[in-house]
Amino acid sequence: MKLRKVLALAAAAVMAVAALASCGVKEDSSNDSKAGGSSEKHYKIGIVQIMEHTSLNTIRDAVIDRLAELGYVDGKNCTIDAQQANNESTTVQQILDQFKADGDDIIIAITTPCAQLAAPYSEEIPVVFSAVTDPIGAGLCDSLESTGANITGTSDKLAITKILDFALEMKPEIKTLGYLYNTGEDNSVSTLKEVKAYCEEKGITVIEGAASNTSEVQEAAQNLAAKCDAVFSPNDNTIAGAMGTVTEVMNKAKVPMFVGADSMVMDGGLGTVGIEYSDLGKETANMAAQILSGEKKASEIPIKVFNEDLSTYINKTTADTIGITIPDDIANGEKTVYFD
Missing domain, CATH: 3.40.50.2300 (Response regulator)
Structure with a gap:
């Protein structure tokens, strides 16, 4: 009888431990899910x-x-x-x-x-x-x-009106605006329509400069720099990939280059209004x-x-190089970010 009691108690203990272990696994699985899924899943x-x-x-x-x-x-x-x-x-x-x-x-x-x-x-x-x-x-x-x-x-999606308003505040005498882009990028083509609509209202002539790959960017940029008061490029991958070349061309010609992304300002563009x-x-x-x-x-x-909580991005080195004076209201703005 004593042996049976001992075995019964041992069995009960094993079952209790198993039950606790089972509960522990469920709790860990829940925590793993919150942290990025079950640990069993790779x-x-x-x-x-x-x-x-x-x-x-x-x-x-x-x-x-x-x-x-x-x-x-x-x-x-x-x-x-x-x-x-x-x-x-x-x-x-x-x-x-x-x-x-x-x-x-x-x-x-x-x-x-x-x-x-x-x-x-x-x-x-x-x-x-x-x-x-x-x-x-x-x-x-x-x-x-x-x-x-x-x-x-x-x-x-670019805040075209805000970017071009910013461009005119930085250089009010813009009468011709170059648009540097790759015609094969749908995002750049759709943005061009908005740029043309804005410029038509402001009496600004838009001149297109197309580059189908990075090897064509320099020539397109040089052509626009010779004809335009300022140049704009949207968040175009081909142009963004050649910003070093574009910056050299524009700075040499003293033509402000406005862009669609903060990183393009970091890489030498004069400025933009947009997201981080x-x-x-x-x-x-x-x-x-x-x-x-x-x-x-x-x-x-x-x-x-992402079209809210926008900041103004300016490359101070580029501004100094091409002789652009940053208006006080922009220079002292709470949402103005400078790159050197």
């Missing part, structure tokens, strides 16, 4: 950008850093495969094919060309895009509120994390357009 995240330049690198780095803050740490519970395509669409396609073959859980496509090429893959893999100026015009969705597909993302591109990357990562955790589907996340 996520594969593919990031593709059209090329290397400051704007896109800023977004990419912000995405990776923010994902780590949310618990998706490269080399621990996920593998992040970040690639760039040297401004070649065929290379983007190859990268996307590899993401699919690798069984990636999500694709993050930075820039309009990458997003457009990634869109068909959303039938099988969630896609989150970043730095798409006009998602509807690019054919990525019919509505910003609900894409109706396995795709969502962030938009860096790291914020774009952070929000893109927030969306990706919601999808990976199962909190939401891509189709349930509205596209976020």
